[in-house]
Structures are given as structure tokens and as C-alpha cells.
Amino acid sequence: MPTEKAGETVRTEVCRILNKIGALQFGAFKLTSGKISPYYIDLRVVPSFPDAFQKIMGFYTSFIKEDIGTENFEGIAGIPVAGIPFASLVAYNLRKPFLYVRKGERLHGRQRRIEGVLSPGNRILLVDDLATTGLSLKKAAKAIAAEGGVVKDAAVLIDRQESGKEKLKEEDISLHSLLNISEIATTLYETETISEMQLKTILKQIKKK
DSSP: OOOHHHHHHHHHHHHHHHHHTTOEEEEEEEOTTSOEEEEEEOGGGGGGSHHHHHHHHHHHHHHHHHHTOGGGOSEEEEOTTTHHHHHHHHHHHHTOOEEEEOSSOOSSTTOOSEESOOOTTOEEEEEEEEESSSHHHHHHHHHHHHTTOEEEEEEEEEEOOSSHHHHHHTTTOEEEEEEEHHHHHHHHHHTTSSOHHHHHHHHHHHHTO
16 A cells, blocks of 8 residues: 555655646536536646646556455456546556446447446446536446456446445445545645635535535
């Protein structure tokens, strides 16, 4: 497990990167879950900044190795759409088979929800950019189970702490996050990147879950 100091260094560096590329925005945003949020973390922009992407993926890959363990899964599945670039690089870095879950069932070819090679009984790690309610991850887990795979763990860069972890636990799936939003908000406030009002806005959203 990483030391507390190492964890603090990762947290500070990821927050610095997210701020630099403008990934955190305030306003009124409708999330994938349908919820309205006063802030938005746009991790879809990360791959557009190669240096930032490379550094974040280094942290993400190390976190998965240390917190989950590569011996606990045979393959990695990306969640459409935002999770796919992160999942593909994690799979590449860990030398694990890469799969991805389609948004809808194909009406031609094999008509499968899962693209890639999935053998019955394979333990699959779900990888996404972030988690809010956990709905996308739950749907992906069910699609993988329908084709014979087993999902016990899911990894995200950021947990928005809006019941996703609890909802996945109901399905016997453990959610692992590199960072959670309260850690990010506190770090950004301590480095005078966001205001006290913006900090309270984020923390209030967590309590509304």
C-alpha cells in the first residue's frame, strides 16, 4: 500500500493537473445518471493533453496494482464512452486483455454487448473515469455476467461520493477510487485554487446523495 506521504503527493499532483487543463467547472450540469449537479469534472478532456494523460495513467495503473492486485482479475473492461481510453491504457500497462462494453446491443454480426475475448468464468475489472450513482458500472457488470464473466471489482479515477460505492456493494462489487471528490475539493481549497463557496458547493452535493 502507498504511504500517506506518497498518497498526498499523488493527490496534490492530480489536482494540479485537473486544474491546469480546466477539468473542473461550476454551473448547472445534467449528469449521465440524470441528476443535476452544481459542478462537473470533465475527464474526457484528459487524453487531449498527452503529458497530463501519461502522468495520470501512471498514477492510475500503480493504484490498481497496489489496491486491487493484478492477480485478482484476468481482463479489463472499459465503460463507454469516457472510460474506454483509460481502460485501454491500464490494460496495456498491466498486459491484460482489454474489452469494452457497448452502449447498446449490436443488431448485426455477433449481436453482443461485449467487444473482445471473454471466456466463461473470467474475472473482469471494470474501469471508468468516475463514479456518481454507479448505474453505468452496474449495467456493465450485468452485461459481462450475461456473457459468462465475473465482476467483483470496479476502478475509477474519481468517486463523486453520491452513493455509487454503496449501490455497487449491493451487487457484491467493490468500488476502488484513486481519489474522491471531497479530497479533491479540500486540496484545491487549501492551495487557493477554488473559493470557500465553491468548496461548500461540492461538499453540499455529497450530502445530498
